[in-house]
Amino acid sequence: MKALVKQIGMTGMAVLMLLTHVAGAAPAVHADHPRIGTHAQAAALIDVESGRILYSHNGDKPMLIASLTKVMTAIVAIEHGNLEDEVTVGRNAVGKEGSSIYLKLGEKMSLENLLYGLMLRSGNDAATAIAEHVGGSIEGFAFLMNQKAEEIGMTNSHFVNPHGLDAKDHYASANDMAKLTAYALRNKSFRQIVSTKVKKAPNPHEDWDYVWHNKNKMLRFYDGADGVKTGYTKAAGRCLISSATQGGRQLAVVTLNDGNDWLDHRHVLDWGFQYFPHRTLIKRGSAIQGTGLRAAADFSYPLVEEERSELSSSVETLDEKSLDYRLGKRGELVIKLRGEVIGRVPLLAADDPVWQEEKQVAASAGMSSGAGSYQQTLTALVRALFTGETR
Incomplete structure (x- = not known):
């Protein structure tokens, strides 16, 4: 046409x-703008609106990403599920190893609240319950994850589970995770969830509500911070994605296996805002x-x-x-x-x-x-x- x-x-x-x-x-910047670096084995900085990667180190190297996986889990669930759905927690979710929101067998929770438990507290049990509800099974949900990765253009990534526990053939690159983050941050529901510092949700087993505090310290320590996800396994090391908005511009940083990630993210965000004006x-x-x-x-x-x-x-x-x-x-x-x-x-x-x-x-x-x-x-x-x- x-x-x-x-x-x-x-x-x-x-x-x-x-x-x-x-x-x-437009504000001028120095022609000899300084280089930036991190302690990470791989890193990337992306401008969310344009999708331009402003900085990359080993950006295309496939690596373990731990719970950064849950960025993909969340956006796939938001796009393929109904946030008002009532999800019944099955046996595969209960007692899932690693971080947890301590769901019980047969417990019912809205998909929306499960997503808060997933992204704020990194619940592996929440990830499993979400995957089985939206995808019918872990394998079915992983298919949706890889389908979304292909759609976004994540050429160095592959997913086999919704939580990020170390597994063969489960990996992504820093550049790919930056692309995914920019994509997800354009979704209103995703932005709302990952920017929330504290969330309360009904608890059917006790007289008090669940109270989930966001593990992402950048929300408290960096001006304009508005997301997105922490991650850690012994093999993957410390992984972190953070985003911030200043002057109407939003940037996101990805670091994989970085022992000094909080400080590195502050420096990289500062550098991006200063030297890459729109x-x-x-x-x-x-x-x-x-x-x-x-x-x-x-x-x-x-x-x-x-x-x-x-x-x-x-x-x-x-x-x-x-x-x-x-x-x-x-x-x-x-x-x-x-x-x-x-x-x-x-x-x-x-x-x-x-x-x-x-x-x-x-x-x-x-x-x-x-x-x-x-x-x-x-x-x-x-x-x-x-x-x-x-x-």
Whole structure:
């Protein structure tokens, strides 16, 4: 349906003029930004919004990940299960070795509360109960985990259980876990669970509620910390994923087998926030030189100062017979860093009625022009196309 018929190159000075114009107000960083390191055998830092890995050490090496596995368990359960489901605890869950929330045989608990027990207290019994409920069996749930890993692009990972106890063919890489974390943190329910410091849940066996305190110390010791998971086995060593949001930006760090993980995470997060600011590379409404097209959306990306000179872009136009073209879209601005695509921005014709409509709306509301979104544009165009209504 999307037939590209033409590419207009925009490299060298042309793209630099465009990108510098819209990003000029971004905070400057030193060209010789310092290197960062950790005590971990493998580590990765990722920008959650863009998915860009900002730092990696042995990032593609498959390793034991202990209870970091539960990040995958949680997101698969959230996506495939119903949080309001009542889960009955079976024999395989009761007394599961390692960390536990001490579930009893036949006990009933909502899937949502089990997920809190899973992520705050790292309950291996909770992991097993969740897996059997959502996947029908441990093997069935592991299939869903590996299916999700493939979907996300985790090429150096494989899962055989939901809890992370050491097992043959159960492993992941730091880069893969960073990708998974960024994916999971875009889910509202997941974000809510992993950012919770203390959770109470009904206890059918006692007169008092379960009270679970989050094991993730970063939630108390780092400004803006908002997740995600601790992990440890003797073979895997200390494993940790932490996330934090500052100035509207969210970063996540993964360390595998790191004896000084709390301090390392503070330093890596500080480094990422300082040296990789989000820079606006194109603004909605910006004219694309020599094309008669305008950007239909903003696009920003985490970059160090010296990477500006390594940006390039090209315009891909659409076949006039395609549905997107009929709906008003004329192509995409493809933005690259060192030749690799980092983003695609939809383009509309410079004389598209939407720009005039936006000016009129902005003027009547006392606002600056450029408000709105590509989705709003499409809605207006579909309405006009199929109903003739242009309001």
